[in-house]
Amino acid sequence: MxxxxxxxxxxxxxxxxxxxxxxxxxxxxxxxxxxxxxxxxxxxxxxxxxxxxxxSPLRHLPTPPDNAFFTGQTKRVMQAASGMPMREWTESVENDGLIRYSMMFQERVLVTSPKALGEVLVTKNYDFVKPSHFRHNLGRILGIGILLAEGEEHKLQRKNLMPAFAYRHIKDLYSVFWSKSREMTECVAEASKSTVPPSEMSTSQTEDAEKTAADAPQHAAGSIDVGNFTSRATLDIIGLSGMGQDFGSLQNENNELNKTYRSIINPSRGSIVLQIMGAFISPWILTRLPIKRNNTIEGASSYIKQVCRDLIAKNRVNMAEKEKTGVDIISVALQSGGFTDEELVNQMMTFLVAGHETTATAMIWALYILCKHPEAQKKLRDEIRSKLPSPDEDVTAAEIDSCSYLHAVCTETLRLWSPVSLTLRVADRDTSINGQFIPKGTTIILAPWATNTSKHLWGEDALEFKPERWLDADGKANNKGGADSNFSFLTFLHGPRSCIGQKFALAEFECLLAAWIGRFETSFEEGSPLIDGEPEIKGGITSKPKGGLWVRCREVGGW
Structure with a gap:
């Protein structure tokens, strides 16, 4: 820029x-x-x-074939789903942990081996920071919270927030996860009985809030869009468990907060153009262009910040009056005394998006996979019904943790279809990776969709759905899936910049999936191109099927 x-x-x-x-x-x-x-x-x-x-000191690194003379791999990367070219190159380009490819005006280095990943994520993690335009653009939606903070600021924020994500707090949240999971299945059951075609419902139920009902794909009555329900459920969950506030999105999908997030999370053509321009034009200029997308984001950001400020004020009043403090994330953060109110606003903005959109997307991919593998779906349902109490009763952390196959299915889903397919870093100083000199300013690519499915790391069946890889011979869950290194699994990253909410997200994911599969037999809607084909991917904050995942849900009695 x-x-x-x-x-x-x-x-x-x-x-x-x-x-x-x-x-x-x-x-x-x-x-x-x-x-x-x-x-x-x-x-x-x-x-x-x-x-x-x-x-360039990187010129001797291996590169993908078919580089355009001037633009390198720009066209390939822009046209393909995020992370897919990197998945292909990881397999086809012989390398020793690093692959170099060029974009317009920029060299990039894709990190592929566990040893090299260990340096970027752990031993030299603060040598690599998020690109400034990436940080600025996401910061408008996420706030400059722990996800985007760097250096000493990040260390301090993580230290002050870690107690809120300790297992002793998370286990107390299982009742919240389960109650909202049950509420979600009630909403799904009601929608599945509907005689009104989805195309005649409100536009907020379509993939993109900017589409009109006339532009939306046609779906039969009784078909449901998985993401519509999982996103509302996870928004309510992060509201209760993160801020002590039920946003009521499941009961009213048209509430202001849900509509606000739908307007900014589903990217329009304008937002994609802005993202591309952000690599070349100053964010200061981009954010001041008089275009609809900028107005949408500014309005949404102002509204979300005010919601966060109101909740913080409410929590402070409760603490001052010496009422019992909740176990939600913000209550714990307030008790730490390590944040000003505006710093807490940024943290809440981060958790509201990262804490609901990623898990909602993971649910979409889990149900996609289980529709593809009905035998695994039945096996999972049998385990859930044998190990968990009636859906009308609460579950405990121990009961969910006893469902080894549930854990295996969730982890295998996160391996194959990580909600975040790719992330970027920039070398903040001259450094090295795997003995290769990396000059300051070099863009580094970490691609879970490539690493998590690499045949070099996972074997010839790397692209196959095999939950059993996460189970030992005695049926107990394991954490390596048969891979030799923890760095073969990048969904939550690793080291000081790993996802602070990993245990929270996995527990939430397992509760949501257990409630859904325990109650419904789920299959693709009739005529779905996904029955025999592969999904077209839509990018954004997370990567998910374009057009949504539309399914039929049949209630299975006996639980």
């Missing part, structure tokens, strides 16, 4: 100087344009052609 602004400023300044002192002036604007085009051409020639081929 900076070179473009510097060239523009320099061209204008030099044009003014030339116009003032040249004996044959041709006009300030024309002179500035000529200077900028000349500077840009030289910059592009150096950055795109000369430097990466003859001077």
């Amino acid at each position: 900076a070179p473009f602004l510097q060239m523009l400023a320099g061209s204008i300044g030099l044009a003014y100087f030339i116009q003032r002192y040249s004996p044959h002036p041709i006009g300030t604007i024309l002179t500035a344009v000529i200077l900028f085009v000349t500077a840009f051409t030289c910059y592009a020639a150096w950055t795109v052609v000369v430097y990466p081929r003859f001077f």
Whole structure:
């Protein structure tokens, strides 16, 4: 971004100087344009052609085939689902842990081996930070909370928040997870009996809030969009367990908070264009462009921040009045005394999005897989019904933890279809990975969709759904899935920047899936292209099937 602004400023300044002192002036604007085009051409020639081929310290690293001369792999990466090209390159490009590929004006390094991943994520983790435009764009929705904080700021935030994610707190939240899971299945059961085609329902139930009902795909009455229910359930769960507030999204999908998140989480064409432009244009300029997407995000951010401030104020009043403090995340964070109110607002914004959209997406992929594998679905239902009490009763953490096959199905789903398919880092200083010098400013790619399914790490059946890989011979759950290294599984990352809510998310995921599969036999709706085909992927904060996952749910008696 900076070179473009510097060239523009320099061209204008030099044009003014030339116009003032040249004996044959041709006009300030024309002179500035000529200077900028000349500077840009030289910059592009150096950055795109000369430097990466003859001077870059990364030029000897293996690269994917079929590189376009000027644009490298830009077209391939932009057209494919996020993480899919990296999955292909990990298998096809012989490498020793690092693969280099080029995008327009940028070299990128894909990290593939456990040893190299260990350096980026653990031993040298603070050498690598999130790109500034990525941090700025996500920060408008997530706030600058623990997910986007860097360096000492991140260390302090993680230290103050860790007690809220200790198992002794999470086990007390299972009753919240289970009660909302049951409420979700009640809503699903009601919707499955509907005689109104989904196309005639409110547009908030479609994939993109900007679509009209006329543009939406047609679905038969009784078919349901999984993401519509899982997203509302997880929003309510993070409200109760994170902030001590039931948002009531399951009972009213048109409530303001749910509608607000649907408007910003489902990316429109405008948001995708803005994301691409963000790599080249200053965020300060992008966020001030008079376009609809900017107005949507600004309005949503203001509303969400006010919701967070109100909840913090409510919690502070309760603490001042010495009422019993809840076990929700914000109550625990308030007790720590380590955050100002505005810092807590940022943390709450982070947990509201990261804490509900990722698990909702994991549920979509779990039900997609179980529709593909009805035998595994039946086996899971049998275990759930044999080990968990009636759905009208509460469950305990110990009872959920006793369901080894449930744990295996959830973990295998997270391996095959990690909700976040790819993440970026930038070298914050000159450093090295696996003995290879990495200059400051190099973009580093971590791709769970590649690492989690690498045949080099998981064997020839890496792309197959095999929950049994997460079970020992005696049927007990294990945590390696047969892989030699923990770094073969990147869904939650590792080290100081690993997902702080990993145990929370997995417990929530297991409760939601247990309640759903325990009650319903789920299958793709009639005529679904997913019955025999593969899903087209839609990107965004998470990666999920484009158009949603539409299924039929048949209640199974006897539980």
